[in-house]
Amino acid sequence: MANPSAPRTLYDKIWDDHVVDTQPDGTCLLYIDRHLVHEVTSPQAFEGLRMTGRKVRAPEKTLAVVDHNVPTSDRSHGISDPEAATQVAALAENAREFGIEYFNELDKRQGVVHIIGPEQGFTLPGTTIVCGDSHTSTHGAFGALAHGIGTSEVEHVLATQTLIQSKAKNMRITVDGKLPAGVTAKDIILAIIGEIGTAGGTGHVMEYTGEAIRALSMEGRMTICNMSIEGGARAGLVAPDEKTYAYLMGRPKAPKGMAWDMAKAYWETLVTDEGAHFDREIRLDAANLPPIVTWGTSPEDVVSVAGTVPHAADGHTEQKKAAIARALDYMGLKGGEKMTDIKLDRVFIGSCTNGRIEDLRAVAKAVEGKKVASTVSAMIVPGSGLVKLQAEEEGLDKIFKAAGFDWREPGCSMCLAMNADKLAPGERCASTSNRNFEGRQGFKGRTHLVSPVMAAAAAIEGHFVDVRNWG
Amino acid sequence: MQPFTTLTGVAAPLDIMNVDTDMIIPKQYLKTIKRTGLGTGLFAEMRFNEDGSENPDFVLNKPAYRKAEILVAGDNFGCGSSREHAPWALLDFGIRCVISTSFADIFYNNCFKNGILPIKVSQEDLDKLMEDARRGANATMTVDLQAQEIHGPDGGVIKFDMDEFRKHLLLNGLDDIGLTMEKAPAIDTYEAKAAKSRPWL
Numbered sequence: 001m002a003n004p005s006a007p008r009t010l011y012d013k014i015w016d017d018h019v020v021d022t023q024p025d026g027t028c029l030l031y032i033d034r035h036l037v038h039e040v041t042s043p044q045a046f047e048g049l050r051m052t053g054r055k056v057r058a059p060e061k062t063l064a065v066v067d068h069n070v071p072t073s074d075r076s077h078g079i080s081d082p083e084a085a086t087q088v089a090a091l092a093e094n095a096r097e098f099g100i101e102y103f104n105e106l107d108k109r110q111g112v113v114h115i116i117g118p119e120q121g122f123t124l125p126g127t128t129i130v131c132g133d134s135h136t137s138t139h140g141a142f143g144a145l146a147h148g149i150g151t152s153e154v155e156h157v158l159a160t161q162t163l164i165q166s167k168a169k170n171m172r173i174t175v176d177g178k179l180p181a182g183v184t185a186k187d188i189i190l191a192i193i194g195e196i197g198t199a200g201g202t203g204h205v206m207e208y209t210g211e212a213i214r215a216l217s218m219e220g221r222m223t224i225c226n227m228s229i230e231g232g233a234r235a236g237l238v239a240p241d242e243k244t245y246a247y248l249m250g251r252p253k254a255p256k257g258m259a260w261d262m263a264k265a266y267w268e269t270l271v272t273d274e275g276a277h278f279d280r281e282i283r284l285d286a287a288n289l290p291p292i293v294t295w296g297t298s299p300e301d302v303v304s305v306a307g308t309v310p311h312a313a314d315g316h317t318e319q320k321k322a323a324i325a326r327a328l329d330y331m332g333l334k335g336g337e338k339m340t341d342i343k344l345d346r347v348f349i350g351s352c353t354n355g356r357i358e359d360l361r362a363v364a365k366a367v368e369g370k371k372v373a374s375t376v377s378a379m380i381v382p383g384s385g386l387v388k389l390q391a392e393e394e395g396l397d398k399i400f401k402a403a404g405f406d407w408r409e410p411g412c413s414m415c416l417a418m419n420a421d422k423l424a425p426g427e428r429c430a431s432t433s434n435r436n437f438e439g440r441q442g443f444k445g446r447t448h449l450v451s452p453v454m455a456a457a458a459a460i461e462g463h464f465v466d467v468r469n470w471g
Numbered sequence: 472m473q474p475f476t477t478l479t480g481v482a483a484p485l486d487i488m489n490v491d492t493d494m495i496i497p498k499q500y501l502k503t504i505k506r507t508g509l510g511t512g513l514f515a516e517m518r519f520n521e522d523g524s525e526n527p528d529f530v531l532n533k534p535a536y537r538k539a540e541i542l543v544a545g546d547n548f549g550c551g552s553s554r555e556h557a558p559w560a561l562l563d564f565g566i567r568c569v570i571s572t573s574f575a576d577i578f579y580n581n582c583f584k585n586g587i588l589p590i591k592v593s594q595e596d597l598d599k600l601m602e603d604a605r606r607g608a609n610a611t612m613t614v615d616l617q618a619q620e621i622h623g624p625d626g627g628v629i630k631f632d633m634d635e636f637r638k639h640l641l642l643n644g645l646d647d648i649g650l651t652m653e654k655a656p657a658i659d660t661y662e663a664k665a666a667k668s669r670p671w672l
Contacts, residue, residue, distance in 0.1 A: 020661040021654055027636045029654060031661055033672055041554065043504035054648070057658075069502065083502035090504050127672065134553040134577060148577050150555035151506075152584035160651045162658060166634070198489055199547035199573055232550065234576045255671035263671040298489050319545060323488045416552075418498045425521065437493040437551060439516045 007273035009170045010237050011205045014145040014270070018128050020162055030165045032157050033127035034144075036113045037064040037100065039091040040418070041132030045155035046094040057161045059099040063122055064091055067112045070105045071419050072381050072408035079105070084419065098158070111384020111410040114138035114352035118222065119386055121251025125240040125267040130157055135352045135434065137228040141221035142248070143240035143270045145205070148229065168234060169279040171204035172272075175212040177287035182467040184362075185220030186354060186432070186451035188212065188284070189227040190292040194302035196282060201233030204280065207272060208238050212286035218247040219358035226353045227434050230299040239271045291467055293339050294436045294449040296327035301436070303339060305454065305466045311335030330438055331446050332426070340464050342448070346429040347378035347459040348441070349452055350408075351415035354432035355383025357390050359452040364396040366456040366471060372404035373462030379406040379421065381413040405459070417441045430458040473586040474644030478568055479613040480540030483530050484604035490544055491551035492578060496560040509556055510563030531564075535607035541568045541614065543597065543604045548589075549578025558585045568614050570621070572597050583637050586644065588616060596629045616642055 008016070021029040042064070049056070056062065069084040079085040088105060095102035103110040109120065114135050117123040123139045129146035130136060132154045139146035149163065157163055175188055193200075206228050213221065221238045228236030245264060248254045255263045290304035303310070312328065312335065315321035328335065333342070349355075349363055360382065372378045380400050382388040388410055391397055397407050414421040415433035423429055423445025432455050436447040450458065457465045500512030518529050525532045531539060542561070548571040549557060558581045561569070569582070570590045582589045592600065603610050603623050610624040616638060621629040640647055665672065 021657045023636060025635045027634075029651060029657070031658070031665065040501050044506050044555075047504070052648075054652075081502075087502055087504060124672070126669075132553055132555075134551065136553075148553035150553055150558075150577060150581035150584060152555060152581065156648050156651065159648050160655075160658065161662075162651060164636075164647055164651065198550055199575070202547070202573060202576060232547070232575065259671040263669075266669065298491075319486075319488050322486075326487070416493075416498050418501060435491075435493070435551060437491045439497055440493050443497075443516060443521070 007276040009272045009276045009278065010143060010207055010239050010270055011145065011170055012276070014126055014128065015167060017126065026166060028165050028167065029162045030128060032130055032161055032163055033061060034122055034129040035062040035157050036117055036129070036131035036136070037062055037154065038068055038113050038131070038133065039066045039087040040068040041151050042094065042154055043087060043090045044151050045158060046098065048155040049098070049158060054159045056098040056100065056158045061161060062100045062158070063117070064095045064100050064102040065110055065113050065116055066091055066105050067110070068412045068416065068418050070411045072411050072413045072421055075105050075409060081419070108385035108389060111387065112352045112355060112412055114226065115355060115383035115387065118142065118218070118247070119251070119384055121248050121254030124248065124254065124263070125244060126270050130163065134229045135226050137234065137236050138222050138226040138352055140225035140228065140236040141218060141238050142244055143237060143267065145235055145237070147234040169204045170277065171201060171206045171233065171280040171282070172278040173206055173208050173282045173284070174210040175208065175284045175286050176210045177212055177285045178215065179212055179286045179289065180468065182453065183289050183291055184451040184453065185216050185223040187289050187292045188286065189224045190294065190299070190302050190449065191284060191289055192282070193227065193231045193299050194292070195284070196231055198230060198298055198300045199232045201228065201231040204233050205235045205237060206231065206233040208236060213238060214241070217358055218243055219356045222356065223353055227299070230434055240267050291451060291454050293454065293464055295331065295333060295339070296324070297330055297436055297438050298327070299434070299436060299449060301327060305339050305464055307339055309333045309335055309337040309339070340466060343428070343463045344376055344430050344458050345427045346423060347376055347455050348381070348414045348429055348431040348433065349379070349455050350381030350383065350413055351433040352383065353434045354452050355381060355387065357387050359432065360387065360391045360396050363452050363456040364399045366453050367403045367405070367460060368399050370403055370460045372459045375462045376459050378404065378459040379408055379414070381408045382410045384410050414441050430455045430464065472584070472644045472646065475567065475586050475588050475616055475641045477613060477615045478540060479611055481536060481538060481608050482541035482543050482600065482604040482610070482612045483536040483539035484601050485530055485542055485544040486601055488545040489547045489550055492549060492554050492557040493551055495549070495557040496554065500560070501554060501556055506559050507563060509560035510565070513560040513564045538565065540565055541570065541612055542566050543600045544569060544571045546572045548574050550575040553577045555581045555584070558582050558587050562587055570597065570600055583641060586641065588614065588641060590614070590621065590631045592629060592631055599623070599627070600629070
């Protein structure tokens with residue numbers, strides 16, 4: 001820390017509180033409070049520990065869960081894909097051998113790793129949180145410094161409970177005003193990515209502030225922070241407030257009694273000081289935002305649902321022109337097509353971006369009493385077993401099933417299509433997930449990223465609709 | 472980890488922006504519990520047709536580039552998922568150096584853990600290197616990490632920046648977990664202090 005009395009950002013404060021050691025070149029050893037582990041990016045890390053005879057330094061600071069690979073059909077009779085079954089079994093065995101708490105595929109607390117962390121109160125303000133998954137940025141919604149790491153770093157954290165890090169730059173994104181009806185947190189973050197590009201936040205930690213961010217629920221803030229990585233930032237942050245505390249209070253792993261009071265007093269200091277320096281500032285007005293749809297194969301390829309597909313000639317550079325042409329070809333679209341004319345084959349509602357109870361409530365409200373178009377196959381995958389139970393207690397599952405949605409078991413599912421849930425070549429999908437990359441949801445599959453309510457409306461109509469004047 | 476000192480090899484041009492880790496190694500290859508053998512999946516959806524045959528148009532399938540050891544690529548290489556399978560796949564294929572104008576953070580970090588050197592250059596230098604790479608197998612480049620230089624086929628030299636600590640680890644092929652474990656007393660001290668100031672954790 002250069003000058004302890006200088007105004008600091010929220011990121012600066014969390015960083016300073018976790019520095020174990022600083023080398024002369026500025027490289028730091030950063031302490032990690034919480035480590036989430038899943039089956040796909042951890043087997044090689046545990047194998048590394050075994051080969052070098054190292055132990056897990058703080059098993060109680062690690063929580064393991066299966067999510068990426070598990071089928072979303074009934075799994076009480078095992079997992080039929082032998083490779084997936086091997087990875088799941090490996091995580092169970094590694095958790096047992098190294099003494100790590102583990103939620104298996106039949107545990108009602110199982111779910112997408114970034115949904116269960118907050119749900120369990122494992123995610124807390126002011127902590128450092130890592131996971132071998134880029135969407136770890138989700139936890140920043142609680143004012144935690146959270147980011148994805150590679151498998152070698154997973155091994156490093158398991159062995160030392162620290163990470164070798166260089167400090168990122170500070171970026172502030174202020175979203176003023178009030179969101180119009182039908183426009184959601186998902187549209188805010190897609191608009192931001194469209195504005196700054198997928199490399200716009202590289203080397204930065206983004207703090208989201210402003211009236212529109214404060215007005216969001218914790219679920220909405222998680223959606224925003226989740227996709228910080230799609231804007232190139234490793235981490236996103238929202239300063240904790242009363243909504244954060246209300247969400248966390250009483251969660252199984254959240255502090256209780258006097259410990260809660262003490263923690264809350266600390267959490268209340270986790271705000272950016274007046275006059276703190278940001279290397280970059282972006283400002284958006286929520287009141288002007290439309291529902292957004294991606295047309296291409298990068299999350300920055302955004303357009304208003306009321307807009308049209310761009311032409312290759314719209315690119316500002318030769319590289320960008322080539323990228324647009326490639327994306328249009330892959331997506332099977334022509335420049336100038338109206339977004340609302342694009343017909344869908346599939347709809348996917350779920351993922352760490354939009355698989356929480358609030359998302360499912362919004363979908364239920366939009367589709368109650370309606371029917372999924374006969375040309376569309378639509379699935380809803382709750383983010384966790386607890387989200388599923390909650391939805392069923394509220395009767396949402398009945399609404400979904402009556403409308404013709406497929407109601408599944410929790411997991412990552414078709415967000416990355418590692419299990420059986422995937423697009424066939426050429427199929428077009430409206431998805432509430434986070435990446436529309438080539439092949440992301442299945443070989444030659446075509447993904448359009450949207451909010452839950454936009455996905456719900458597209459499922460009913462069979463094509464994109466502007467939810468501001470629908471329903 | 473194999474040290475990286477100098478590398479002389481064929482450079483393949485991959486003139487695409489935002490090459491993401493799903494492109495580098497599609498998800499069906501992530502079900503392994505090993506670090507090795509991923510070269511067969513490298514760029515699989517661009518490299519192979521639906522029936523498994525090779526796509527002759529993809530750069531790494533062209534005779535001149537089948538043994539490429541350097542990749543010259545467009546902006547924001549390695550964006551997307553944190554999967555370390557991406558550098559594992561590059562390494563297993565034989566690529567030990569990627570040159571671009573920019574890299575996504577997590578991919579960039581992951582390279583250093585696996586003896587792969589990611590080099591950031593200006594757009595102008597990238598354009599030059601891309602042209603060189605297009606000349607095929609006769610146009611080898613030499614990357615010298617100690618000197619932080621890329622030597623083109625015509626003798627031109629491009630300097631690049633590199634973080635000192637990362638350079639040290641890569642030049643010597645060091646295991647950073649071992650280095651951190653030597654700092655165990657500092658970690659103990661930190662934990663004792665944090666247990667007092669933030670006992671709820």
